[in-house]
Amino acid sequence: MAEMSRDELESALQKYVGQEIGKPWVAKDPVNVAMIRHFCAAVGDTNPVYLDAAAGERSVHGALVAPPTMMDAWTMPGMGAAWVHSEGEPQDRQVELHRLLSENGYTGVVATNQEQEYERYLRPGDRLTAHIVFDAISEQKATPLGIGYFITTKYTFLDQNQERVGSMSFRVLKYKPAQQTQPVAEDGKPAAPSKPRRIRPPMGHDNAWWWNAVKEGELRIQRCASCGTLRHPPRPMCSVCRSVEWDSIVSSGKGTLHSHTVLHHPKFPGFDYPVICALVDLEEGTRIVSNIIDCTPEELKIDMPLTLTFEKVDDEMILPLFRPAK
Numbered sequence: 001m002a003e004m005s006r007d008e009l010e011s012a013l014q015k016y017v018g019q020e021i022g023k024p025w026v027a028k029d030p031v032n033v034a035m036i037r038h039f040c041a042a043v044g045d046t047n048p049v050y051l052d053a054a055a056g057e058r059s060v061h062g063a064l065v066a067p068p069t070m071m072d073a074w075t076m077p078g079m080g081a082a083w084v085h086s087e088g089e090p091q092d093r094q095v096e097l098h099r100l101l102s103e104n105g106y107t108g109v110v111a112t113n114q115e116q117e118y119e120r121y122l123r124p125g126d127r128l129t130a131h132i133v134f135d136a137i138s139e140q141k142a143t144p145l146g147i148g149y150f151i152t153t154k155y156t157f158l159d160q161n162q163e164r165v166g167s168m169s170f171r172v173l174k175y176k177p178a179q180q181t182q183p184v185a186e187d188g189k190p191a192a193p194s195k196p197r198r199i200r201p202p203m204g205h206d207n208a209w210w211w212n213a214v215k216e217g218e219l220r221i222q223r224c225a226s227c228g229t230l231r232h233p234p235r236p237m238c239s240v241c242r243s244v245e246w247d248s249i250v251s252s253g254k255g256t257l258h259s260h261t262v263l264h265h266p267k268f269p270g271f272d273y274p275v276i277c278a279l280v281d282l283e284e285g286t287r288i289v290s291n292i293i294d295c296t297p298e299e300l301k302i303d304m305p306l307t308l309t310f311e312k313v314d315d316e317m318i319l320p321l322f323r324p325a326k
């Protein structure tokens with residue numbers, strides 16, 4: 001299919017604004033104690049008004065309530081239900097809109113913002129419905145990922161009495177992955193393309209020292225100068241004694257695999273996929289997020305011993321990565 005001109009595409013996009021994306025999402029289950037308990041366990045929330053019926057009764061709520069941040073979880077249809085099964089159904093305009101952009105080269109998608117507003121606490125037995133509308137589609141924007149359009153959807157959550165309990169604004173960027181321009185050698189022929197650069201990590205006053213040490217081939221761990229507690233990533237204050245005095249030690253580079261996830265999509269420039277993203281327990285007692293190299297996803301085992309290695313991942317950036325220990 002031929003790509004549309006930018007004007008044609010943008011006028012097609014604007015027709016979606018104000019429309020419902022499709023049928024409202026009706027919660028498959030009412031708000032319930034079991035899911036609240038799982039959610040609290042997953043995020044480490046121990047507030048008794050979410051977990052203990054007696055504590056809920058004694059509280060200002062007069063009963064056990066759900067964490068407000070679970071609001072959108074109650075109506076989520078699941079990955080398959082939202083995207084795959086609705087493929088081809090004309091009433092799902094979200095699928096249609098994303099397909100239109102993909103066909104015009106905007107194949108990448110990344111979620112960028114989520115804001116929620118709550119009108120009341122939810123209680124077990126509440127049954128939610130989400131009405132979802134395309135709230136805004138931006139003009140074409142240039143971003144580090146490539147040019148693209150920000151799509152904002154507005155969710156309005158109603159309870160079983162059709163009363164509003166909250167709302168959510170959810171924004172994604174649908175983008176055309178940035179192309180590497182082909183370098184030209186002195187003889188005018190195309191030279192070998194250089195490897196795309198990775199997105200730069202945020203670097204500032206509180207962590208520049210750590211990255212400078214990485215450049216020198218050292219993995220440093222910040223240490224509280226008052227109580228000796230180690231901490232990572234770098235930050236200004238000790239969470240144990242609140243001292244702002246600190247120094248650092250050099251890690252031995254020995255660690256074990258605490259947890260991991262394997263990234264396949266979306267594909268960002270500068271990475272070799274699949275990417276193994278790992279949480280590594282360093283033997284000094286702190287944890288670090290890194291990638292594991294020289295290892296297939298099938299070879300990963302929780303608690304496997306890992307060794308630090310410094311790798312030049314593009315023309316200038318050096319990262320502390322890990323590989324299985326021999």
Ligand SMILES: [Zn+2]
Nearest residue numbers: 224227238241
């Ligand atoms: Zn301290």
